[in-house]
Amino acid sequence: MKQKFLLIIVLAALISLFACSKEEQKKEAKKGSADKMPVVTIMTHDSFSISKGVVLKFEEKIHAKMVILKSGDAGEALNKAILSKNNPFADIFYGVDNTFLSRALEADMFVPYAPSKLDVIDPKLKLDPGNRLIPVDFGDVCLNYDIKWFKDHNKVVPTMLEDLIKPEYKGLTVIENPATSSPGLAFLLATISRFGQDGYLDFWQKLKANKVLVTNGWKEAYWGKFTAASKGDRPIVVSYASSPAAEVFYSKQKLSQAPTGVVVENGSAFRQIEFAGILKGTSKLGLAKKTMDFFLSKDFQEDIPLQMFVFPASQEAALPDVFKKHAVITGEPAVLDSKLIDRKRDVWIREWTEKVLQ
């Protein structure tokens, strides 16, 4: 019995080591067969996605393979890139958002490069005049509401931030903690933009009195408390302006109307802009530049909405039908200077924590 036990352990060890090294070899083999094709490595966050068709187009046009390294959520991924800036993982970093923009630029780790298609990018999205970080997509964080719930309860849907503190909306809203969630932080920034640095705490005080519920992350709020997506009891949630489109795209039956609506006007939506840039220390500068060009091409930009459920930065990219019908582009999003955000982020979060959570 002992012999059998040990034999199995040794066998298991051999098999798993073999399996692991086979994977390693597969990777090497891929590299090997792609020897004619150089590899460009892209470091990004967990939400990054791209369709198979677009990867093929990339390989055809650029004659290179794409290797993608996912490195945690947006904050973690950027921090990992900063930590490894002397010996970078990758040639390109995709996914610095405007709340982290100045931290990324201060780390001095990006090579300036103006892609050929930079002129078709909405000028409002270009926040780095030095072109070290180029806008690639954006998403608007805003309130989502459960259309059916409001209909069933004969209530008027909210239209602006100020509605949330009215007595008829008492106990209806769930938001995310800005200290641990990126939509949570974006929503806090929307309120700071709307009510000013002097007035936002006053708004939150009233919101707290109106029984707002706070969760630590988007998943807990949306899948745990939002009436349209869970057994929860909150018909208003902080999510994205594109969430209704995702609700339709990933619905069980074909829906003609989205089950959720969004509140984007009156400065109630905060625009998260994502940037990409070439990492200093890359040995493949030419290839990295071509990849940046590709990121702004129609092929890639039109793939963005259904892959990541955010909007393309390019003005020439057409939106898919489900976005045209069910997602809303904010006319006048709330904006804050990214330097100001980086300087005050900690203070604002601390003040907010003291006011709302204690």
Add this chain to the structure above:
Amino acid sequence: MDRKSTPVKIRNLIHPYALAGLVPAGFFLIFYFYPLSGIFFKSFFPKGKIDFVFADQVFFSSRMIKIIWFTFWQAGLSTLLTLICALPCAFVLSHYSFKGKKIIKILASIPFVLPAVVVAAAFQACFGKTGFFFGLKFDNPLGLILLAHVFYNFSVMLRIITGFWSSLQGRISEAAMVLGANPLQVFSTITLPLLKPAIYAASALVFIFCFSSFGIILILGGPSFSTIEVEIYRQAAHLFNLPLASFLSLIQILFTFALMWIYTSFTKKAARFTPDPEKANLKRAVCLWEKIIVAGVILFILLLCVMPLLSLVAGSLTNEGELSFIFYKALFKNTSDSIFYIPPFHAIEYSFMFAGTALVIALITGVCAALFIRHCDRNIKNRLASFFDPIFMLPLSTSAVTLGFGIIITLDKPPLNLRTSIFLIPIAHALVGFPFVIRAILPALRSIPEQLTDAASMLGASPFKMFWHIDLPLISRALVAGAIFAFTISLGEFGATIFTARPETPTIPVAIYRFLGQPGAMNYGQAMAISVILMAVTAIGYIVIENFRKESSEGF
């Protein structure tokens, strides 16, 4: 100078059991201490000189003090509650045989593998809007945290204590009964003292696990509750305040070390006995009160562990109130044509591959470490053992984000260019699984009387032979428990925090998180479906591991 002692000492130091210590020591130096010292050095000496302003941010902030206090408090209470729940169940499982026992044991261990976000979904499905469970209202976050900790760690306590209890010889307590002791006396004066090593080991493990609890606090506790681990994540990942994050990690590590140090000195004084390698004498419940106890325990395990799991299964199988497989079918379809689409069988394959490798690494290093520790406290009579034992527990309470950052800045050059290597995944899993292996087998290993091995060595048995014929058979039951923990930890690990994940080798938890990342009813349904697959895969793994030693139908 004492001439006689020197050769003895040298012999003890080059004894194979002592040399076995090199395996875990090397493993630790490379994959734990080297990355950690790298990140600590970078955090504390950013410009070549030491800077301790961040200490003020910890000790003079009432918020931090509160967080540190809460971390201890919830861990202590969770451990106590888990012990209270597990002890009676361990008694029944180690003394009685009944139908369906195997299934019950397997079901009780499945919660350990589920990601916190899935547990939250299971609880919600289970309690519904009312939030009632066992007649208690559980919609308050603190209650949920404690319940989730019990739900997760119940099986750890149960397995370790049951394994130990069923190897206790029944003869001593029977003798006491014959001499007129009542059951209470027998329990408090004989059974409990003999059980102490296992109770301490399991409690230490559960305490440290809850002490560094992350997902449960974040998801079920909500923003009003924070542990040191959550705060480290916040400081490191969002605020990029590395000095503060590292300092908090250091507090966590030092505390774990201190706790384990105290624990080690306790266990040394524990009673020794000859463990029973033969089949334990399992009884069938005969009289009424026995039947009631057995039934009560089964019911309790069903309610605590199985009901939330069943509600997940039910959720994944119903669509609009009817039985349906649409979520399972959808798993095989790449709706958005993404290159990151995860075919379910790939995820299962990779999960098994990593868990298998992690299990083997954890078992080998764990057994070596346990042999080494025992050798130290028996033969090298100094403080060496009480130093190494706590050290080996540290990965359990080391913040993943701190270690992950450390790996990035240290393991980035050949020959250790492992930052993006596939091998790093099972290694990191094994690092966390390994303390479980030690805790599971050390009590069993220590309880083997010295006379046994002395006799063997007098008769000329080599240390390898002794391990083969004496130690291994006697600890095999505990070894299975250790293997199960190592395997489970790896299966349930989400892990993008520790490494720069490679999308080509996704595991099941990665798939769960991917589905929950975007809105849409299909995504939620598929996440539940693949969670159910994770539970099934775990159960299969348990059955395979347990069958390594078929002969032991008793205990765990």
